[in-house]
Amino acid sequence: MADQSEENWPEDDGAPGLKRRGLMFILSSPSGAGKTTIARKLLASDPEIFLSVSATTRPMRPGEVEGKDYHFVDKPTFDTMVEEHAFLEWAHVFGHSYGTPKAQIWNGMKDGRDFLFDIDWQGTQQLNQRAHEDVVPVFILPPSIDELRRRLIARGTDDTKVIDARMERARAEISHWSEYRYVVVNDDVDRCFEQVREILQAERMRRERQTGLVSFVRELLDNNPPPGA
Template sequence: MADPVTTENPTPLARRGLMFILSSPSGAGKTTIARRLLQSDAGIALSVSATTRPIRPGETDGKDYHFVERGEFDAMVEDHAFLEWAHVFGNSYGTPKAQIWAGLKAGTDFLFDIDWQGTQQLSQRAREDVVPVFILPPSIDELRRRLIARGTDDKNVIEARMERARAEISHWSDYDYVVVNDDVDRCYEQVRRILEAERLRRERQTGLVNFVRKMTAPDAV
């Protein structure tokens, strides 16, 4: 009788990590999806950006962002210390590259909450490591409704966000995957499946060559 198949202790294979990007206009649900991924998947870590914007109540330096002064940020730009950086609503945001390179080599996946400009920069620098996903709202009217329902912005800010949203949506075709968030549970499940599939791509399985060689060696049992 053949031995039963078990998946309790799967054979671990060395794997290079990936940069999993979620982009969307403000109000499309990107933050909700990102939080659920981080809570449910211990294999992915949030990429912590540096920013010049003031810290907000409830935020922690080094966890939510690395909060830096304008001069320090500009010096990091000059030193090419960022994988990507951009100006957004009067503040600057950037991804420190040293921690990302080390993590990818060790097999850590990173979640990026960045816009299309940051996605372009990351793709130019490390396309093989990047998995870009764009989240669309079900309609522009629903996006406006969600922004108003937040109750955190005045009319002028909301209009500025809507104008920016239209510009961001125009870059949807730059992404490998596009998901419509008309139902947050369904959207999350689709994003999760994308992440799982990308982890299994052959070119990321750095331990696969040696694994197969051992399996096909003449003296293999």
């Protein structure tokens, strides 16, 4: 069951001016569908959205930075965080554990910050269960299975066995497409990016997220009484 203190945000705090509570913007896709490229373009072009930094038990790779790419922790630490319900979502993927620390997201959203999540359908389900109204799940599809395989081969980083495993996992991930609010086909990366950006902008403007809207409208009406009043 959701934590009422975390997810039932007040509609209006009575303070003047328009404000907005943040949202959790999820991009999911099978490997090779272009999710990482779209995410990077979004972060580079929009200063109001921040990457959610996950905790992981996998080793740090060359060039990665603690706190920027991941919070690197050992397995006992990760397991303790799970027991203490310190994660919004967590999962085991390819032999390692990944999870989203809860505190940094809640605190940021209360200040109106948006967070970008690069997670799979399992993580998306967990976030939906905890904070459905503040989650915007987007699934990116490849134009075809053949094109997806071609993109994985073109990377030149995996052998045939690994590519076959990724393709098998891709089919499983694609089967969950209907669980997402939005689905975009990435047959052209620039067009796909524009569609994703439009989704984000529209979701930011939803009435339910404008936490100062009640006070703003009340002030408009109070300062502009009807003729003859």
